[in-house]
Amino acid sequence: MKTKESKIPEATIKRLSTYINCLERLQAENNPVTSSEMLGESCQVSPAQIRKDLSYFGEFGVRGVGYDTKKLEGEIKEILGLNHNWPTTVVGVGKLGQALLNFAFFSKHGFRIIAAFDSDENKIGNEIAHGVTILPTTEIEKTVKNEKITIGIITTPADSAQEVADKLVAGGIKGLLNFAPIKVKVPEIITLRNVSITSELDNLAYLLTQKKR
Amino acid sequence: MKTKESKIPEATIKRLSTYINCLERLQAENNPVTSSEMLGESCQVSPAQIRKDLSYFGEFGVRGVGYDTKKLEGEIKEILGLNHNWPTTVVGVGKLGQALLNFAFFSKHGFRIIAAFDSDENKIGNEIAHGVTILPTTEIEKTVKNEKITIGIITTPADSAQEVADKLVAGGIKGLLNFAPIKVKVPEIITLRNVSITSELDNLAYLLTQKKR
Numbered sequence A, B: 001m002k003t004k005e006s007k008i009p010e011a012t013i014k015r016l017s018t019y020i021n022c023l024e025r026l027q028a029e030n031n032p033v034t035s036s037e038m039l040g041e042s043c044q045v046s047p048a049q050i051r052k053d054l055s056y057f058g059e060f061g062v063r064g065v066g067y068d069t070k071k072l073e074g075e076i077k078e079i080l081g082l083n084h085n086w087p088t089t090v091v092g093v094g095k096l097g098q099a100l101l102n103f104a105f106f107s108k109h110g111f112r113i114i115a116a117f118d119s120d121e122n123k124i125g126n127e128i129a130h131g132v133t134i135l136p137t138t139e140i141e142k143t144v145k146n147e148k149i150t151i152g153i154i155t156t157p158a159d160s161a162q163e164v165a166d167k168l169v170a171g172g173i174k175g176l177l178n179f180a181p182i183k184v185k186v187p188e189i190i191t192l193r194n195v196s197i198t199s200e201l202d203n204l205a206y207l208l209t210q211k212k213r
Helices: A010-028 A036-043 A047-055 A069-080 A095-101 A137-146 A158-171 A197-212 B010-028 B036-043 B047-055 B069-080 B095-101 B137-146 B158-171 B197-212
Strands: A086-091 A111-118 A132-136 A151-154 A175-178 A191-194 B086-091 B111-118 B132-136 B151-154 B175-178 B191-194
Touching: A010 A036, A010 A047, A010 A069, A010 B197, A036 A047, A069 B197, A086 A095, A086 A137, A086 A158, A095 A111, A095 B095, A111 A137, A132 A137, A137 A158, A151 A158, A151 B197, A158 A175, A175 B197, A191 B197, A197 B010, A197 B069, A197 B151, A197 B175, A197 B191, B010 B036, B010 B047, B010 B069, B036 B047, B086 B095, B086 B137, B086 B158, B095 B111, B111 B137, B132 B137, B137 B158, B151 B158, B158 B175
Parallel strands: A086 A111, A086 A151, A111 A132, A151 A175, A175 A191, B086 B111, B086 B151, B111 B132, B151 B175, B175 B191
Antiparallel strands: none
16 A cells, blocks of 8 residues: 555554444444544544544545444555454563453554463463463473464563563564563664553652642 | 653663663572673663663763663662652453552562552452552542552543543543553643554554555
């Protein structure tokens, strides 16, 4: 799919992801067709913003009729690359790792959990959701390579995040989502996203403190 | 504390949060003093960036000597408002909520978990970490009001996020961190941060897809 502009704002991409959730909800509520207004209401985004976001990628919907909710969902998934199959692994099966492994979201968006790793001997060998068994972290490189795993999700403590990232990279991972409260260093060729839950909370405290001052 | 500029970049605030983690690590490794270079190495941030981030807030460290790691940690916590006491609640005690409740991070950064809520009758009454008992979501408004809870963390499914946000706001919450995969609408006076794990993962898929095309 060719895009009108080569550089799409990151905020647009994030909203596209939200639109998928809203379109799913609209379908569940028996709405085969929707409008920018209705979708906007459902997503808490202005109709103009929705039209602008979609306009980056071409023409959607039928003027005067609206959008076919199921079709638009598929089109947005195609834009985001979610119709692909993304072999994915989670490293660190603590509570956060378990929360992610239980996300129904994963399979709906094309992320197929192929493997999970932990360094805790009490967890190794346990079968987690998706019929996947927890492997020791010493197996990361080999498994990523053999199973052609594309996406790695790091949910380890800060201490082990870099070591885990190195092993994933050595195995040939393409993209990393890092939840550990520390930045990891990877070669530029790897697509890396850091999600720092602690930073978000600290940021909230900062904003509240500014209001008080 | 007066800041040099009224508008500090959000990225700076996020990095300050990272610096705290790194300074704690340096102290744990018996480094009473550090330099921009050493801190930068520990945080994966350039020394120049560290100096620039800190310069927004005044003078830190001693030229030719470096930073006192413990003192700088305290100063950054003061900047972010983490030396305050933030009465906090988590709504939705699923795996993600449990992961957050188990964060040692919370108490270290001044977030004191006062209450946790869930709508699942099997969970209500259970004692979670911090000696807090899970209450039914019908108690949100009253509890937030009585306990003067300032920060609410929403870790419910998308379906109930708005209802929960409304209850927290009705109780007098000041700041919200929303992990539900849907935007919530709150009055402008409330400080709201959305953390969409699903969007982050979708974004990663999009970036990888762009590379392939």
